[in-house]
Amino acid sequence: xxxxxxxxxxxxxxxxxxxxxxxxxxxxxxxxxxxxxxxxxxxxxxxxxxxxxxxxxxxxxxxxxxxxxxxxxxxxxxxxxxxxxxxxxxxxxxxxxxxxxxxxxxxxxxxxxxxxxxxxxxxxxxxxxxxxxxxxxxxxxxxxxxxxxxxxxxxxxxxxxxxxxxxxxxxxxxxxxxxxxxxxxxxxxxxxxxxxxxxxxxxxxxxxxxxxxxxxxxxxxxxxxxxxxxxxxxxxxxxxxxxxxxxxxxxxxxxxxxxxxxxxxxxxxxx
Amino acid sequence: xxxxxxxxxxxxxxxxxxxxxxxxxxxxxxxxxxxxxxxxxxxxxxxxxx
Amino acid sequence: xxxxxxxxxxxxxxxxxxxxxxxxxxxxxxxxxxxxxxxxxxxxxxxxxxxxxxxxxxxxxxxxxxxxxxxxxxxxxxxxxxxxxxxxxxxxxxxxxxxxxxxxxxxxxxxxxxxxxxxxxxxxxxxxxxxxxxxxxxxxxxxxxxxxxxxxxxxxxxxxxxxxxxxxxxxxxxxxxxxxxxxxxxxxxxxxxxxxxxxxxxxxxxxxxxxxxxxxxxxxxxxxxxxxxxxxxxxxxxxxxxxxxxxxxxxxxxxxxxxxxxxxxxxxxxxxxxxxxxxxxxxxxxxxxxxxxxxxxxxxxxxxxxxxxxxxxxxxxxxxxxxxxxxxxxxxxxxxxxxxxxxxxxxxxxxxxxxxxxxxxxxxxxxxxxxxxxxxxxxxxxxxxxxxxxxxxxxxxxxxxxxxxx
Numbered sequence: 001x002x003x004x005x006x007x008x009x010x011x012x013x014x015x016x017x018x019x020x021x022x023x024x025x026x027x028x029x030x031x032x033x034x035x036x037x038x039x040x041x042x043x044x045x046x047x048x049x050x051x052x053x054x055x056x057x058x059x060x061x062x063x064x065x066x067x068x069x070x071x072x073x074x075x076x077x078x079x080x081x082x083x084x085x086x087x088x089x090x091x092x093x094x095x096x097x098x099x100x101x102x103x104x105x106x107x108x109x110x111x112x113x114x115x116x117x118x119x120x121x122x123x124x125x126x127x128x129x130x131x132x133x134x135x136x137x138x139x140x141x142x143x144x145x146x147x148x149x150x151x152x153x154x155x156x157x158x159x160x161x162x163x164x165x166x167x168x169x170x171x172x173x174x175x176x177x178x179x180x181x182x183x184x185x186x187x188x189x190x191x192x193x194x195x196x197x198x199x200x201x202x203x204x205x206x207x208x209x210x211x212x213x214x215x216x217x218x219x220x221x222x223x224x225x226x227x228x229x230x231x232x233x234x235x236x237x238x239x240x241x242x243x244x245x246x247x248x249x250x251x252x253x254x255x256x257x258x259x260x261x262x263x264x265x266x267x268x269x270x271x
Numbered sequence: 272x273x274x275x276x277x278x279x280x281x282x283x284x285x286x287x288x289x290x291x292x293x294x295x296x297x298x299x300x301x302x303x304x305x306x307x308x309x310x311x312x313x314x315x316x317x318x319x320x321x
Numbered sequence: 322x323x324x325x326x327x328x329x330x331x332x333x334x335x336x337x338x339x340x341x342x343x344x345x346x347x348x349x350x351x352x353x354x355x356x357x358x359x360x361x362x363x364x365x366x367x368x369x370x371x372x373x374x375x376x377x378x379x380x381x382x383x384x385x386x387x388x389x390x391x392x393x394x395x396x397x398x399x400x401x402x403x404x405x406x407x408x409x410x411x412x413x414x415x416x417x418x419x420x421x422x423x424x425x426x427x428x429x430x431x432x433x434x435x436x437x438x439x440x441x442x443x444x445x446x447x448x449x450x451x452x453x454x455x456x457x458x459x460x461x462x463x464x465x466x467x468x469x470x471x472x473x474x475x476x477x478x479x480x481x482x483x484x485x486x487x488x489x490x491x492x493x494x495x496x497x498x499x500x501x502x503x504x505x506x507x508x509x510x511x512x513x514x515x516x517x518x519x520x521x522x523x524x525x526x527x528x529x530x531x532x533x534x535x536x537x538x539x540x541x542x543x544x545x546x547x548x549x550x551x552x553x554x555x556x557x558x559x560x561x562x563x564x565x566x567x568x569x570x571x572x573x574x575x576x577x578x579x580x581x582x583x584x585x586x587x588x589x590x591x592x593x594x595x596x597x598x599x600x601x602x603x604x605x606x607x608x609x610x611x612x613x614x615x616x617x618x619x620x621x622x623x624x625x626x627x628x629x630x631x632x633x634x635x636x637x638x639x640x641x642x643x644x645x646x647x648x649x650x651x652x653x654x655x656x657x658x659x660x661x662x663x664x665x666x667x668x669x670x671x672x673x674x675x676x677x678x679x680x681x682x683x684x685x686x687x688x689x690x691x692x693x694x695x696x697x698x699x700x701x702x703x704x705x706x707x708x709x710x711x712x713x714x715x716x717x718x719x720x721x722x723x724x725x726x727x
Binding site: 070093099101103104109111113122125126127128129130131146147148149150151152154155156157158159160162163164165166167168189190191192253255256259267 | 357358359360362364366367369370424427428429430433434436437439440441442444445446447448450451513516517518519520664669670671672673674675
Binding site for chain 2: 549550552553556558561562616617621638639640641643644647648651717718719720721722
């Protein structure tokens with residue numbers, strides 16, 4: 001029979017009865033636990049600190065951005081096809097989608113929507129395992145080996161650009177060779193994926209001495225294929241990059257600016 | 272609202288509200304019936320059986 | 322008739338055997354999910370969370386009795402609540418088991434379930450939930466462990482039983498830890514939704530508050546409900562009647578507090594226009610969700626349930642108490658369903674231009690229903706076995722009232 005189980009008339013609280021000392025012990029243990037947590041966190045964060053903490057404000061080097069001209073876009077879908085071909089996405093699983101918007105402006109416009117690579121990306125904040133993160137250059141990337149497929153990032157993404165691999169992609173790429181050939185490995189079943197700004201091309205560019213935005217092999221496939229140059233890519237810190245030049249003298253918007261996500265994709269309003 | 276809309280809504284009300292309530296009412300009557308047939312034993316506070 | 326059947330020997334095992342059918346359906350459905358992937362569900366990129374998340378949230382909310390009643394019994398000096406806290410702890414353990422089974426089905430890579438513990442993302446609400454739920458599950462295991470080792474089966478392992486006694490001495494400490502962890506994750510489950518700025522119906526600071534308050538009311542009521550049903554089936558008394566009435570009243574009072582918050586939270590939008598928010602409030606109160614919102618959340622699962630829970634004591638009516646707690650349960654499930662589904666039914670805005678389809682439809686697939694059924698049946702089986710065999714839930718034999726007429 002333990003002391004606690006004894007039925008007592010006056011119903012003293014347990015603290016008064018015997019556990020004050022243990023309570024103090026517990027409190028100090030909690031305090032120690034918090035310190036330990038901080039230490040552990042530092043340890044775990046340490047090996048990939050740059051990607052976990054980078055936000056574009058801090059990054060040095062290029063500020064990659066994409067500029068899409070709503071005036072010139074003719075809605076030919078080539079950027080959609082080239083993206084699917086290059087990134088080898090399953091049919092219906094588009095990283096870059098196109099929708100005709102007839103309501104917003106005086107004339108109908110075609111709006112294509114890749115990943116916005118937000119500076120304050122909600123998906124990065126919510127991922128419970130840091131499977132989606134900011135690269136050192138600030139782009140939002142996915143670690144397919146770490147993703148557990150909880151899809152919280154899809155709930156949190158304000159632009160709905162993320163797609164989930166509901167099944168293994170075993171079909172041949174739906175796009176004919178003309179639009180490009182796969183340049184990245186397919187993602188396994190059960191993970192989330194999204195537009196990468198063709199970061200594999202950007203990464204290779206540095207080694208090969210190419211300039212993203214200028215050289216075709218170093219620029220996202222959707223921008224390269226565009227027949228009317230409605231999509232421009234480049235370093236927005238460089239005033240002479242194709243993207244910066246496209247912005248000059250034009251009125252540009254970002255989607256859902258009120259959320260403060262700071263997208264890297266800018267839309268030029270129709271004149 | 273068309274007639275079929277109205278009908279489907281009525282059916283929905285019956286299913287969504289009646290569905291859970293009818294078994295609940297049934298169980299409540301059974302449980303209450305038994306509980307009202309008994310007087311409770313005087314229970315002593317005991318840890319978990321010590 | 323029911324009375325006679327219940328008295329028959331072997332009826333318990335028939336009940337268990339009967340439960341194996343839905344469990345089999347659940348196992349078969351789960352096999353489909355694990356072999357073929359989530360393609361067998363009706364979830365989509367536009368509605369990525371569905372029935373499983375609703376079951377998960379409901380399980381956790383209905384398990385909240387474990388921490389709240391343990392805290393009342395062990396920390397706030399309500400010694401007479403100890404018997405019902407014991408029931409609540411077992412209900413809670415099973416509830417969290419069910420929640421974790423749901424999550425295991427829901428994530429695309431179930432074999433990576435442990436990533437949350439290794440790759441910390443301290444500013445993710447879901448990470449906080451993961452850590453708290455697993456830690457709290459261990460607390461519940463520790464709380465239930467002493468009751469399990471009391472089984473005659475363990476008489477040979479005296480050291481286990483001694484360990485059990487030793488753990489039981491720390492019940493108040495466990496209650497503190499349980500309360501801390503539960504307050505954290507019950508609220509941050511709401512926070513998981515509340516921080517999603519991109520979805521107008523979810524993005525509200527009230528979300529964590531609504532979740533914790535509703536969970537406490539529902540968890541207490543659900544424990545009362547389960548206790549009453551078990552007592553009836555066992556023909557034994559586990560918890561004194563007055564304690565049940567008292568817990569019912571506390572649950573009813575908290576339910577009314579919650580109801581008041583929920584009512585204003587979802588209707589205040591009608592007094593002004595907030596982009597997105599006003600549309601979602603309209604969708605909730607008059608649109609697709611009007612029936613489940615007004616019918617279940619507000620009227621039956623709110624006002625009626627709360628009134629029953631509070632009035633039952635004065636009327637000395639067990640029937641009222643059971644109806645009240647049953648309706649509370651239904652109301653809370655409806656709430657979790659509405660909250661989850663509303664988020665995806667409302668089209669995602671990409672203002673100032675349109676880039677998204679107009680509306681999203683989701684109804685769970687047969688496989689999803691099958692797994693949910695299997696999980697509920699599995700929990701029911703475990704609960705039945707526990708209540709039947711664990712010495713802590715042996716109960717007391719009541720004496721029949723002489724004037725009852727038979």
